[in-house]
Each structure stands twice: as C-alpha cells, then as structure tokens.
Amino acid sequence: MSDVPPVGVGAGVDSATPSQGPAGGPGAETSTGIEGRSPWVLAWQRLRHDRVAMISLVVICLIGLVAIIAPLFASVTGHPPNQQYRGPGALSPEGLPAHPSSAFWLGTDDLGRDILVRIAYGSRISLLVGVVATGMTVAIGVVVGLAAGYLGGIVDTVLARLVDVVLSVPFLLVAVALVSITGASLTITILVIGFFSWASVARIVRGQVLSLREREFVEAARSLGASDRRIMFVDVLPNVLAPVIVYATLLIPVVIVVQATLSFLGLGLPPPTADWGGMISESVQYYTVAWWFVFFPGAALLITTLAFNLFGDGVRDAFDPRTDRLIGQK
Amino acid sequence: MIRFLIRRVALGVLVMWLITVAVFGLFFVAPNNVARTLAGRQATPATIHLIEHRLGLDLPLWKQYTNFVGNALHGDLGFDYYHGVPVTQIIGQALPITLSLAIGAAVIWLLLGVFSGVLSAVRPRTFSDRSTTALALFFYSMPSFLLALLFLYFLYFRLTKAGFAIFPAGGYSGLTAGVGEWARHLILPWVALALLLAATYTRLTRGSMLDVLGEDYIRTARSKGLRERRVVLRHGLRSALTPVVTQFGIDLGQLVGGVVVTETVFSLPGLGKTAIDAINTQDLPVIIGIVIFASAAVVVANILVDIMYAVLDPRVRLH
Numbered sequence: 001m002s003d004v005p006p007v008g009v010g011a012g013v014d015s016a017t018p019s020q021g022p023a024g025g026p027g028a029e030t031s032t033g034i035e036g037r038s039p040w041v042l043a044w045q046r047l048r049h050d051r052v053a054m055i056s057l058v059v060i061c062l063i064g065l066v067a068i069i070a071p072l073f074a075s076v077t078g079h080p081p082n083q084q085y086r087g088p089g090a091l092s093p094e095g096l097p098a099h100p101s102s103a104f105w106l107g108t109d110d111l112g113r114d115i116l117v118r119i120a121y122g123s124r125i126s127l128l129v130g131v132v133a134t135g136m137t138v139a140i141g142v143v144v145g146l147a148a149g150y151l152g153g154i155v156d157t158v159l160a161r162l163v164d165v166v167l168s169v170p171f172l173l174v175a176v177a178l179v180s181i182t183g184a185s186l187t188i189t190i191l192v193i194g195f196f197s198w199a200s201v202a203r204i205v206r207g208q209v210l211s212l213r214e215r216e217f218v219e220a221a222r223s224l225g226a227s228d229r230r231i232m233f234v235d236v237l238p239n240v241l242a243p244v245i246v247y248a249t250l251l252i253p254v255v256i257v258v259q260a261t262l263s264f265l266g267l268g269l270p271p272p273t274a275d276w277g278g279m280i281s282e283s284v285q286y287y288t289v290a291w292w293f294v295f296f297p298g299a300a301l302l303i304t305t306l307a308f309n310l311f312g313d314g315v316r317d318a319f320d321p322r323t324d325r326l327i328g329q330k
Numbered sequence: 331m332i333r334f335l336i337r338r339v340a341l342g343v344l345v346m347w348l349i350t351v352a353v354f355g356l357f358f359v360a361p362n363n364v365a366r367t368l369a370g371r372q373a374t375p376a377t378i379h380l381i382e383h384r385l386g387l388d389l390p391l392w393k394q395y396t397n398f399v400g401n402a403l404h405g406d407l408g409f410d411y412y413h414g415v416p417v418t419q420i421i422g423q424a425l426p427i428t429l430s431l432a433i434g435a436a437v438i439w440l441l442l443g444v445f446s447g448v449l450s451a452v453r454p455r456t457f458s459d460r461s462t463t464a465l466a467l468f469f470y471s472m473p474s475f476l477l478a479l480l481f482l483y484f485l486y487f488r489l490t491k492a493g494f495a496i497f498p499a500g501g502y503s504g505l506t507a508g509v510g511e512w513a514r515h516l517i518l519p520w521v522a523l524a525l526l527l528a529a530t531y532t533r534l535t536r537g538s539m540l541d542v543l544g545e546d547y548i549r550t551a552r553s554k555g556l557r558e559r560r561v562v563l564r565h566g567l568r569s570a571l572t573p574v575v576t577q578f579g580i581d582l583g584q585l586v587g588g589v590v591v592t593e594t595v596f597s598l599p600g601l602g603k604t605a606i607d608a609i610n611t612q613d614l615p616v617i618i619g620i621v622i623f624a625s626a627a628v629v630v631a632n633i634l635v636d637i638m639y640a641v642l643d644p645r646v647r648l649h
Contacts, residue, residue: 277475
C-alpha cells in the first residue's frame with residue numbers, strides 16, 4: 001500500500017473564507033486587477049501540463065466509457081455477456097475455449113462465452129467498487145480523523161487506538177473469511193473494503209488537523225461563536241482535502257485489485273456475473289491451453305490499475321511538487 | 331526504552347483482545363449452522379443437538395468466548411470440526427511452509443527494493459533511473475494473482491514445453507528432501523511475491539536516499555576524501571533506511587494477504603491456503619485460529635520493527 005505523505009496545502013491561504021473545493025476549478029475565482037489563484041487552480045494547471053497524468057486520465061475515461069457502453073459491445077458482436085455458445089468457433093472440438101477469431105474477437109472462455117463482451121461488462125464492477133468503496137473509505141476516514149484531531153482528549157485516544165487496531169488486522173485474510181460467512185455480494189465487498197481501509201485516511205487527516213486546529217483562523221471562528229461541528233467541517237475540512245484527494249486517487253487502484261483478488265479467491269460476485277477477478281480465476285485451469293483466457297482480462301485489470309496509479313502520481317505531484325514521483329518529465 | 335516497550339506491548343495486547351472479540355463475534359453471528367451441516371442431510375434434531383453439545387455450541391456466547399480465550403492462552407485453539415485435529419497442530423504443519431515463503435520473499439524484496447532504490451538515487455534522472463521507476467510502477471500496479479499466473483504460464487509452462495523443465499508447477503518440497511528441491515519449488519512464489527512488494531521500496535529508498543545525499547554530513551564525508559561507495563553505503567544508506575523500516579512494518583499485514591494469494595496459486599499448503607480451504611468448508615475453529623495467529627504475528631512483528639528503528643537510527647528516542 002502506498003504511503004502518501006501528508007501534503008500541506010493550507011499554508012499561505014486565507015482559510016477563514018470557505019475554500020473553493022475541487023469543483024472550483026480554473027476560472028472559479030475572477031476578480032479585477034491581480035488575480036488570486038487558489039491552490040486548486042494551481043494544482044489543476046500543473047496537472048494539465050503533466051503529459052503522463054493526462055494520458056492516464058484519457059485512458060481512465062475510456063475505461064469508464066467502455067463500462068457505460070458495455071451493452072453496445074454485446075449488440076455489435078451479437079453476444080450477450082452470459083450467453084454460452086456451442087459448436088465450432090465458440091468451443092474447440094474438445095470442448096475447450098476457442099481462439100480469438102472474427103466471431104469472437106478476444107476468444108471464448110471455458111463455457112463458450114465471448115471474452116470481449118465479458119471484459120466490457122466486468123469493467124462496470126471494477127469501476128463501481130473502486131469508486132464507491134474508495135468514497136466510503138474516505139468519508140469514514142475523514143470524519144474519524146477530523147473528530148480525533150480536532151476534539152482531542154479521550155475521543156482522540158480511543159479513535160487513535162481503533163486506527164491502530166484496524167491497521168494491524170491482516171486485511172485480506174479477515175476479508176476473505178468475512179465474505180465467506182456473509183455470502184458474496186457487491187454490497188458486502190464494498191462494505192468490507194471500506195471497513196478495513198479507512199484507518200490510513202483517518203491517520204493522515206488527524207495529523208493535519210492536529211496542527212490546523214492551533215491556527216489563527218480556527219481561533220477566529222471559535223471567537224465568532226462557531227460550533228465545533230461548523231469549525232470542523234467548514235473551516236478545517238477544506239484544508240485537509242488536498243492530501244485526502246491524493247490518497248483517494250491512489251486508493252482506487254488498490255481497491256480494484258482487492259475486489260479482483262476476492263473474486264479470484266472465489267468470493268466475488270456469484271456466477272454468471274462477469275467480473276475481471278472472477279474471469280481470471282476461471283481461467284486458471286485453462287492457462288496451458290487458452291492463453292487469451294488469462295491474458296485479456298488480466299490486461300484489462302492491469303491497464304486500469306496502471307492508469308489510476310499514474311494519474312494518482314500526477315495528482316500528488318500537482319498538489320505538492322516537492323514530492324518524489326515515479327515517472328514524468330520534470 | 332523499557333517504558334516504550336511496556337506501552338507498545340500493552341497496545342499489542344489490546345489489539346489482540348479486540349481482534350479476538352471481533353473475529354469471534356462475527357463468526358458466531360454468522361447464519362450458517364455448522365452442527366446441521368456436519369450432521370448430514372437426514373439427521374434427527376437429537377443428533378444435531380448432540381453435535382452442538384459436543385462442539386460446545388449450545389453454551390451461551392460469552393461462555394464460548396471466555397472458554398476460547400482461556401484455552402488460546404494455554405496454547406489450545408480447539409479442534410477442527412471435521413477430523414478433530416487440534417488447530418495448533420494444523421497451524422504447526424502449515425507454518426514452516428508459510429515462513430519459508432514469507433522470509434524468502436522478504437529477503438528478495440528488501441534486497442531488490444533497496445538496491446534498485448539506491449542505484450536510482452545515485453544516478454537520478456538517468457535512463458536507468460527512469461526505467462527502474464517505470465518497472466517499479468508496473469509491478470506496483472500488478473495484482474498478485476495475475477503476476478503469479480503469468481509466472482506459471484511463462485516460467486513453468488512455456489519453459490517446460492520448450493524443454494527446460496526448471497520450475498515446477500507448484501507444490502511444496504520439505505527441507506528434508508534437500509535444500510535444492512526446497513528452493514526450486516519456492517523460487518517462483520518467492521520472486522512473484524517479492525516483485526510486488528519491492529516496488530514500494532524502490533520508490534521509498536530512492537526518495538529518502540536523494541534527501542539524505544543532500545545533507546551536510548554527506549558533503550563532509552566526501553570532503554574527508556572517503557570513497558563514494560563508502561559515503562553512499564555507510565553514511566547515506568543507514569539513515570535513509572528509517573522510512574524503509576517503517577514501511578516494512580506496515581507491509582507485514584499486506585504480506586499475509588500476499589501469502590494467501592501466492593500459496594493458493596502455487597498450491598503451497600501453508601497457512602494461507604489452509605485458511606482458504608477451511609473457509610470453503612466453513613471450518614470455523616481453523617479459520618479463527620489462523621486469523622488470530624496471523625494477527626498476533628503481525629502485532630509482534632510490528633513491535634520488533636519499532637525496536638529496529640532505534641537500532642538503525644540513533645537519533646530516534648523511543649518513549
């Protein structure tokens with residue numbers, strides 16, 4: 001798991017005014033004369049000039065597009081995702097998966113289903129779980145981190161210990177055991193991932209909030225009579241968003257891999273639902289006779305995680321140019 | 331130091347206690363009725379009741395829990411549901427395999443990660459630096475089961491088909507059958523597991539080496555006329571390793587997960603595969619035993635890692 005260093009974005013910003021938030025984008029702040037540029041605008045400008053990150057973003061959008069238009073794949077090829085075909089072209093004479101051909105562009109699986117169409121449908125699961133579980137993780141982590149850091153005292157002690165506990169649980173083993181007991185479903189997968197992943201977000205947020213709460217703008221808000229809740233969510237929260245966004249972008253590929261791993265271990269969605277980890281799991285028995293059965297779903301998964309990681313790296317760089325990055329021009 | 335240790339151990343005990351409660355609670359809230367499954371399809375209620383009684387499932391939940399913890403503290407994790415084998419014995423049989431895999435992989439992954447990181451940092455922004463970091467990102471993005479499968483496909487299947495039967499398709503060969511056979515069976519799992527985790531370390535070592543090499547004392551060491559190799563390895567690497575050690579502690583939990591997947595793909599009957607098999611048969615004592623054992627291992631290892639800190643970096647004062 002990548003350890004995202006906390007990024008200090010609040011420095012030098014008049015934080016007492018509610019920050020723009022990520023939606024604020026370029027051109028959100030217009031004024032006459034000297035134009036003040038918020039950290040968000042600066043970050044976006046840096047990101048836009050980052051070729052690797054922009055290419056990754058395009059790839060991510062393409063994958064999203066595939067997920068949306070998955071039914072189009074089914075209608076163009078004429079193969080519904082769960083339809084099992086027999087006969088020449090769909091299965092070899094021995095009943096084994098068939099080679100990629102003009103009818104089945106990426107070949108068929110052990111049941112004579114179209115791998116291309118199933119990959120297209122599988123992207124829906126991966127993206128859905130990746131985004132929703134990450135969102136849940138971040139939401140829990142931010143609330144816990146804010147509460148622990150801002151309220152301090154006994155709340156902090158209890159929550160910090162809780163974070164320690166969650167972080168020292170061997171996640172995959174427990175997740176597998178849990179899912180096997182509750183039965184596999186999309187909701188359970190998302191809940192299990194969210195439940196075990198929020199601790200690192202909480203730790204990052206808590207660290208930031210600890211220093212933020214001593215700053216003047218928090219004192220100012222308090223002297224104006226703002227409630228703790230208001231200070232936490234209106235004044236402090238916007239200042240910890242940057243590291244949280246960076247972490248979230250890098251968490252999405254991790255979550256996608258976890259979901260695929262659960263599926264691979266037989267705890268994904270019940271068959272015949274198409275999902276990448278499950279497809280790869282089915283291919284294990286056939287890898288010696290049908291390379292395409294392993295390779296294409298594997299490639300789809302790898303391209304997705306790579307794109308998210310490269311993009312996340314760019315986002316991190318955009319928010320804090322000092323940090324070390326993996327790939328890039330600058 | 332002593333105070334730090336006491337606090338750290340106390341935290342470890344708290345963590346373990348919470349884990350036992352959580353694991354135990356979750357598994358017993360589960361809807362599956364083990365006694366009924368075990369009794370078979372045509373069992374009478376009396377039989378089911380007898381089995382429940384024998385397994386202690388008819389006791390109140392808190393009683394089951396205190397019995398469990400009490401026994402666990404005496405080194406007794408119960409018996410598996412199907413064959414009546416002590417769970418500790420099952421763990422005992424699987425542990426050497428998992429340790430062989432985990433320790434071997436950890437050695438390869440640390441060496442690989444730290445060395446490639448140092449090489450990158452010594453010649454930053456060169457072609458070799460960029461290709462190392464690109465490779466690191468590639469393996470970082472790779473799902474463990476996919477890499478393991480690719481290894482099987484290329485290094486076992488294609489290689490064997492081409493007439494070079496170097497690597498087996500999986501399975502474990504005990505040390506008693508010879509160190510050579512043992513290593514031959516483990517080399518693919520080792521490298522598959524190590525490559526995934528090494529990526530983070532390449533990146534981490536590179537970053538912290540670059541920071542350290544900019545420090546004044548490195549310049550001092552150089553101006554004393556020390557050779558570059560000595561400056562980098564003795565003066566630089568030592569303090570650059572601190573974040574690596576932190577990350578190692580964090581990754582131990584991940585290592586357990588990686589072991590589960592790697593053992594499954596390469597059919598190594600270690601703790602991970604045993605757990606997955608137990609999960610498929612709903613063998614609760616085995617699952618609980620392995621989860622608790624693995625958690626305890628992670629907790630203990632984390633304490634050791636914290637102590638390593640102070641040894642590596644004299645500036646760190648534990649309190």
